[in-house]
Amino acid sequence: MIPFDYEQATDVDDAVATVTADPRACFLAGGTNLVDDMKLGVAEPRLLVDVSRLPLGGVDALPDGGLRIGAAVRNSDLAAHDVVRSRYPMLSRALLSGASGQLRNLATTAGNLLQRTRCVYFQDVTTPCNKREPGTGCSAIGGYVRYHAILGASEHCVAVHPSDMAVAMTALDAVVVVRDADGERRIPLSEFYRLPGDRPDLDTVLAHGDLVTAVELPPPPAGNRSAYRKVRDRASFAFAVVSVAAELTVADGSIGSARIALGGVAHRPWRAALAEGVLVGASPGDDVFAEAADAELAAARPLPGNEFKVALTRRVLVAVLGSLAEEAHR
Template structure:
């Protein structure tokens, strides 16, 4: 591991100022991803700026009835918060599905959104990887790719984003707020992650040196009736091979409102807009759910070894929406 400096920040402006003068510095939250990447040599920061002492560790109700979640709130505290459990249950379920208790106690909301792919070629310095070293190629396209992207990928990168939390936040129209030396800014989570294109090493729309300060969730009555379902290759904690966060409002057998986020299918948590549009105002039936999933997955371009994800994702969407419909009818 490369030698690096360490500095603890006690205010947001001070933390941002340090990153503004040192492009090789990185913010350190829980370190559950960054430190691992430093050990393998993928990340080689000259300085770590510890932001855990910043006053960004609360979950609060906003004036409009939504939620404001600080960037240093731990995953454990987020999942356990009464307002999250009651008003956005799929978010609690996604966080609990994401890691072991020990990791959840350390990992932060801001860090979770910024975690990098777990593609084996990305973490193996002996293999070409455009995300790690632009212009070298993507080893996964012709190599091991059974858990890689089926939506939004290009020949330059087929890696998937690993966040469970991000899938639920995407479904609920979360907005990421940040601070820079020039002042504050915000990005809807659906615009936070950049398309892969031919620059997969550019992962987010955050300005250089920006510090995530909090995430807001707008009020969404439909979110109170939501669920997160994750499929993984082993029962213990593992990254998803497919996941769905969905919320559904059904009245008299008709879908009045629906939100769907899909995970493990793209370089970012995937908002299923086509499926939502197909369902809204129509019947809440398994046939309609399947047709909506097919509409969303029509753009899928699977590789030879991950075509199963199309069927898996379709079945997940149908199963979760069907279960929510049955619960609403009780």
């Protein structure tokens, strides 16, 4: 048993100050990822600061028609929320596909965003891992890589981000609200996560002591159609081999807007900006959907053992876009 101290935060500023002052302190909310990593020896905090009782559990309408989701909102509650189901169905579907009911009842919005990779080498402390111990090497390269990255990886790390919710929120142009010792700031989710580069141990742009307090979603475009589709090795709870979050608006025979993010393919939820650029202004159809997928996947660099993910991602993206276009014409 590894000993650690535990404190219950009294308010947001208290939580931020306590964690900032101790380099081996961290925040605890649902704990569905952190506690697992502690059991595995991957995480060894000296102090856990419990933020689960702070008043961060609301889902509130914003003046511009968007939505503010508190950091402590449970995944089950968010998936079932009437506004999320009606205006952001992609997000609800991603949450429902992301974990078992028991985990969704405990996991929080911020914790979901901040969960760490499920790479088997990261979770095995007997193997070298640059994400766990910088400079030790990447055991996945040359190893078992079925679930690993085909986009944006580096020679230092080929792990992927595990969250389904984060993929949908990336496609929805979510903004993360963060509190630090100097006050509050907002970070677009597209800029929140880092690619591995030569520092794969740094998952996000957050500094030690930064506390996520909310996520804000802009209002959805009028007439949009959206979907989240996840391909996994079994129909019950499993992490994505590949997933697609996509939203289209179609008017007068052309695509007015497109927002797409891919999961299971990179160190962060992958915003498919190149595919979006091909789609906007084009007439919907399988040919243009295939062209968009090919444009995004031209930079794919699969590893020996996960080459199939390139073709799989292409097929899933084309199929999702086709379904959305068909819905738009009904």
